[in-house]
Amino acid sequence: MSAHDDSCLLLVDGSSYLYRAYHALPDLRNPAGEPTGAVRGMVAMLKKLREEFPSAHAACVFDAKGKTFRDDWYPEYKANRASMPEDLARQIAPIHAVVTLLGWPVLEIPGIEADDVIGTLARAAAARGQRVIVSTGDKDLAQLVDAHVTLINTMSGERLDVAGVTEKFGVPPERIVDYLTLVGDAVDNVPGVEKVGPKTAAKWIAEHGSLDGVMAAADAIKGVAGENLRKALDWLPLGRRLVTVKTDCDLSEALPGWNGTAAWDTLTWRETDRAALLAFYTHNDFRAWRNELESARAAAAPAPQVAAAEAGEGQSALFADPAGTGPADGGVAPAVDKRYETVLAREAFEAWRARIEAADLVALDTETDSLDGMRARIVGLSFSVQPYEACYIPLAHTYPGAPDQLPLDEVLAALKSWLEDGSRAKLGQNVKYDTHVFANHGIAVRGYVHDTLLQSYVLEAHKPHSLESLASRHLDRKGLSYEDVAGKGAQQIPFAQVELTRATEYSGEDSDMTLDVHRVLWPQLEAAPRLREVYERIEMPTSVILGRIERHGVLIDSALLARQSADLAQRMVALEQEAHALAGQPFNLGSPKQIGEILFNKLGIPAKKKTASGAPSTDEEVLAELAADYPLPAKLLEHRSLAKLKGTYTDKLPLMVNAATGRVHTNYAQAVAVTGRLASNDPNLQNIPIRTPEGRRVREAFIAPPGHVILSADYSQIELRIMAHISEDPGLLKAFAEGLDVHRATASEVFNVPVAEVSSEQRRYAKVINFGLIYGMGAFGLASNLGIEQKAAKDYIDRYFARFAGVKRYMDETRARAKELGYVETLFGRRIYLPEINGGNGPRRTGAERQAINAPMQGTAADLIKLAMIAVQAALDAQQRATCMVMQVHDELVFEVPEAELDWARTAVPELMAGVAELKVPLLAEVGVGANWDLAH
Template identity: 40%
Template sequence: NGTGDAKNSILTRLETLDVDYQLIDTEEKRKKIIQKLLTKEILSIDTETTSAEPMEAELVGMSFSDTENQAYYVPVPPEREEALKIVNEFRPLYENVNSTKVGQNIKYDILVLQNYGVEVKGELFDTMLAHYVLQPELRHNMDYLAEIYLHYQTIHIDELIGPKGKNQKNMRDLPPEEVYKYACEDADITLKLKNVLEEELKKQGVEHLFYEIEMPLVRVLANMESNGVRIDTEALKQTSEHFTARLQEIEKEIYELAGETFNIASPKQVGEILFDKLKIIDKAKKTKTGQYVTSEEVLESLRNKHEVIGKILEYRGLKKLLGTYVDALPLLINPRTGRIHTSFNQAVTATGRLSSSNPNLQNIPIRDEDGKEIRKAFIPDDGCEFFSADYSQIELRIMAHLSEDKNMIDAFLSGYDIHAATAAKIYKIDIKDVTPDMRRKAKTANFGIIYGISIFGLAERMNVDRKEAKELIDGYFETYPQVREYMDKSIQVAREQGYVETIFHRKRFLPDINSRNATVRGYAERNAINAPIQGSAADIIKVAMARIYERFQSYKLKAKMILQVHDELNFSVPEAEKEFVQQIVIEEMERAYRMHVPLRADCGWGKNWLKAH
């Protein structure tokens, strides 16, 4: 471990610091510490638990720090009644509105404590999110942050419970004497990080983004996660049978078309069938190990060369839906609540969008019929209806706003269908004479251009030759000249600053923008154009979510926000609240940010997600 030693010599460790970490394991000590901490304006909190899944985790202990190098750890016994007694003693501390609660991924602690009947009140400061706002592309875990900002090496959890794997212990298996230093360190380091990151946020000019957009969202997401969403397991069972039968049919068809049986799930065998046996193209791409490449992209581009390819793609799509959703969703239902509790990750994407995991609900394919089957299985609570609201063309509207393109702004202000309006201008005809095919091409151009698509890419997407694609792009920039200027300016700004920003100053760093490698540079240039647009859309829906949540709270509504998928919000709403909820949601979505063009939200109701959307 030679390299490690050199590294460690620069980092301080707990042994070398003069700290006061205390194990608070009697009622008397608890009383004293609660009295002391009640008067503090800033309190760093952390929980030790039995699981990384907050809805299943049991408390093992709670730690607190109010001063650097000083922290307290309170063990919590395994029996629920005993545990509740101790947690209740600390309720006034957690529910003290006058103290700012500091945490690293504080949403987790909020959810764990909520399962013990405690609401964390007061302002919040999440060190993980502070770093996410400062450096979206980097890692945000505490061990890493301590190293970077404090030049300190934390006690890693593996030192206590062993490496990941089936023999890994959990915190409950250790006596408090072995846990308390680790737990105290967590609360202490988090407090130290807050003191450093707070200054950084000021220096970088992202305080508004952090305090006004990201922090209020934490409670909203905690609320959505604990609400969970109901799943119609019967419907999924039927879907499973239906999909499985179709898979067997497709399998037969593939074997017939290929003239032999093989393992469709094996990329190697698929490659051999397509390129050695059927010789679909002469020079097929190979990997370093000499295997044929049969990625989705490659197969999509060969789709019209042989009908077996479409079937293989269909087979893969169905198999993925079955594995990822149809058969997996019922297993994710929490036995205690009877619902699925997705985790919404606020510090994962480079663009500022939320992501979700266990299950990831943001990549259910919605275009095709099969993906729709899965949305059918998401249902509201009893006596409630499913309500779905989504932004209409928010990214194009942001493009119009950022580029200030007169023609695009006019098209939106006059209330025309933007794709038809674009087609009319490109083809220089009256909007009444636009054919569905023209509209489709204009739509591809509208969205493609936001993402900085090339003539070649556009030609491929529209199934037209490059000459027509070039004419279309030229016509597009003639129609919207300021969009062109915006794109050039974005790339220019990125070259000079090394980053681009959203309307709320969320940064996206693009170190490759000056790369000598054209492919790498091209990718960075497309991001320079798209990141401010996609990121601004993400910022705007976050603002809307926080405001909707606040209004639901202030009117004590029973309606619940349950899912967010990028531009779309979903709710479970009692019959009696339908009109009011629709009014609140649409108002807050459309008022989240003022632009040169109005924000528009569409919505729908139904007995499940598919019907509502």
């Protein structure tokens, strides 16, 4: 075969090989403790194949998740197949990623098994006159062998042409289907003829010519085998259909233009991504392959440039690091030539601008004078278009002796058209912040197609997502920290005072490593279609919308908050006096030590638990328990809640008003909660206490500007609706479908009374049960919440599960699946990892089991509200509405609506929110309107 054989198609049965690689190799692990045996086996096999069978066309084919047409023919198809071992499941995404990095076209087509994809491609290629090499360990594919198609097994060295198949199975390839039908396939749960093995099947086919001949002669075949054959006659036609590899599948979903002949250009080799592959090999400790790549790169690399000792006026310095700080092995850093250029001259800037304009994807980073995105101003910019190369453009460094720098306004004006061009692909780490920074300079950046922060969040939400963590975890690279270049604590200097050589190394590294991390994470997302959809359809668009919400801000009434602060202060003084009277002496209500002495020593109240130091605890949980029996703890709790409200909101919010906008601008942290929920901070607008009148009054200070109103749209009982959808419990489905009060309907079932006769107390109990169970609450927790005996609480739970068996089934199955996989999924495919569900101690493991039950619902609710934000904002933009989204508070969206658009918003917003997904129960968003946020409820 020639080194570039246009007449050959090389096909790999990836699903077959990943299992074989897993079982063939020992329990190998990388330095992070992650399993790598199957990954190593796949890489070795793919490298060997490409070397031994050079070809112009190739594909590595994997089974997609979900049902196929065979499941419709035979619901028990593969029903007995054991679930994938956890350590192998953890290697699927890395395997898909490395196959892509190695340049193989990857096919994974929903609804079509890998065997059928391979069969269809093989027949189409043979019809074009191509030779086909199929690498597999699956005997079913022997039916494809003919003059054009050959099977090879790289693990055993076996090669099967027509003669080889006949010798191995005792029947020629065209009779393999008949042979398999008689023998059956236990792995796929396809019964054959009982007690008929390979020898008998081959003998019968040789004697009678075919399966049809065997069936026709069934009455003449004697003994137990003949009797079993006659019992199976009705089954055998379906069995033959199940084991027959389809060779006429529609592959257009993966191969556009498919019409019986492949779009062969799609099946050509991709260029190997050497930089990302190097990082992959390093992370997984594949030393020989890493060294092989490094040697090839060193042999091909030009002589390294050396940085000038100093950058004079008008010059551009190049930071080169021949030793590198790249991936390490045994403490010895490989030779990596980092080329970071300090751009001081216009010629150098224009050269880099040309590189940026020509690049398919550019990583960029801003260096600023503030962490507050709304106030930050640019000090410098860095760009990278390939790993280990970057430039830093200093624009506002002011330390004594700093060289002349290019004018900030001129540089931004020159870059503005590229930055605002949505068709020019850009990449960053936490791009929402950089978008704010550019907006502060009048530039509306578009075209951010990737954010490594969000890539990491979707792939591994339970791990840290800082660039430093990502580089260490995925690249084995350690870069400079901000403290390394700017110092720590009181001695820390602004970035504008960092010396340029150091600033170039730090900022260039940020852009370079962002690009390098992307090259590792993106293939993993590409290899996991559902996670990729969460990233592309939910997280990236949400980031843009959050930036707009933050930038718009929300209007508050500072004068009203000042009056509320005065009222709270007055009430706190009264509570302090009442507490002193109850204690019989004055004491500091903010001192846990003095509180403990009063409660447990002077008043003799029994201590409930102790702190780590051994002192009686006076935390909120203890005071709440004591408050049921003693008046002083109740006063202390009320004083604490008012102090927190005053310090966190009524005093602080007016101080956080942006002088330039007159509004408060919160920051929504998108990559914090593993469930996908957003977190609000500086200030936190999501945790304003609303169970007390004082807390609800704080919402009165969130106001609409003149000519506008506040509109609040809140998903109704969203997690219970998701529970009904996931569990498919008939009782819950019926309650929501008929628009019943679900708590009253639950009470009717649990207490066995007609709905119309449910008392308010019974409804309250049912509400606690409904919400408690979706948070994994047990009998102890329910008893505590309802103030009843634990046995009574257990009886209620037992009655609930007897009436709502679907919920019990969901909970049991979810716990089991979470223990098997180590994670649970939302309806949209977001994964919530539960590291302690198998490995934690008792309480932590129990907590992980509770989280396993609730996380799919809370995570799905988080996905739904994000989809709602995207849908509503799209409608606002398409219709050029003046309505603005100003807050997101868990399941609630808050808007400023011009009075002229109120009728539209009242109708459109809830309809858009209800239409983002189709569940087995209706989604419902309830709307309220008022002059302030509190009145909108």
